[in-house]
Amino acid sequence: MMIDAPVGTGADPKTLLIVDDDKPFLQRIARAMESRGFLVETADSIADGMAKVDANPPQYAVVDMRLGDGNGLDVIELLRTRRPDSRAVVLTGYGNIATAVTAVKLGAIDYLSKPSDADDILRALTQGPADKAPPPDNPMSADRVRWEHIQRVYELCERNVSETARRLNMHRRTLQRILAKRAPR
Template sequence: MSQSELPELGEDRTLLLVDDDEAFLRRLAKAMEKRGFAVETADSVAGGRAIATARPPAYAVVDLRLEDGNGLDVVEVLREKRPDGRVVVLTGYGAIATAVAAVKIGATDYLSKPADANDIISALLSDGEEMPPPPENPMSADRVRWEHIQRVYELCDRNVSETARRLNMHRRTLQRILAKRSPR
């Protein structure tokens, strides 16, 4: 999506980004500013709720899992303060149940990480009538599996034994997987 395609944004180009991954948040904020958005960022549920209450944006991108709680709490405040706003929920741990919950409380769309700025803009600006195009570079099945294992490993505070137990996997098998580089 190029700069010339942005007039469909309208007058209010305010965008709230809520994510606890600092590097991702900075990159996404810079990319969205280049595309004409007036960006505000928050790295927690509390920060996102505060901005949503004080200055409700026209657009928002909210991570589902944040260190201090659930991003859906921010979505609820956004819906309450700005019913016409468009909200996209992002997560590195996609599941159908959470996608349904996000849409039920008012999210416009739901994307799995890693999502780039163009995917996010397409989701923010879609009218919901047509299906979005499939991603140009979808993750391989091996990469999806590796991402899932990494996520569970992080949620278990990098405890190999606990991660193996939760994944119903032998500890040594998990150690071999963790020692390898990520698949493409």
């Protein structure tokens, strides 16, 4: 379905790839972004998303961090190599500072926690470099700071659970349980 391009983009439609394994969310966001002037393609796996990036790299992408078959950062990294001028946003229910930094290093322009609505996604995709996010209303709790530290060490250890557990002086199974849970508030 082709929709008129948003104002200021010329005659070319803005292409958008959305990669998420939550099908109701994927369909809802795809419809919402189509109504905002994007030509949308969807993928519900890393493999499908990477195939679509290989075939026709989009101008924009919205990629879930964790999918059933891998890490969404792989799609971001491939997109950045195939189309350096692309703008990608990472969505996640497992937000933390370490993965946000990794996402930005790999080429993402923003990192949003789920649930995010279409307006949040549109704002993230189209904001200029001078636009700054507002400061948080609530500071992180002590539990959240601990969780962030664990995530940072986990990323520094290239997602190796055994090495992370050794560096944190923690039992590996305890660490696995912590990593499987959502971030504390």
